[in-house]
Amino acid sequence: MQHPAILALDEQTGTPPGTDAAARIVPSLPGSLTAVLDQRKQLTGRIEERLEARPQMQCVRGSGPVR
Structure with missing residues (x-):
């Protein structure tokens, strides 16, 4: 017997605050990150x-390739 x-505790259930927001935001993250990288x-x-x-830039790079 427990x-x-x-x-x-086993009978308690609940949804953490922000779960709905996360469900809307997380799917759009890959597209947003791809756009930022582009x-x-x-x-x-x-x-x-x-x-x-x-x-x-010519001075920074020098007069030409090093041989």
């Missing part, structure tokens, strides 16, 4: 293009 406190890639490309266009 202790009455254990039996009472934006990040686009920004990286734009920044690299702008840096490459600057004359100082």
Whole structure:
């Protein structure tokens, strides 16, 4: 026979606060993260293009490939 406190715990049920919100938010997370990563890639490309266009990049990279 189980202790009455254990039996009472087994009978208790409840839904934690925020469960409904999590059920709505969690399925959309992969799409949101993918969109953020895509934006990040686009920004990286734009920044690299702008840096490459600057004359100082030739100094930073040197006069050409090292042989």
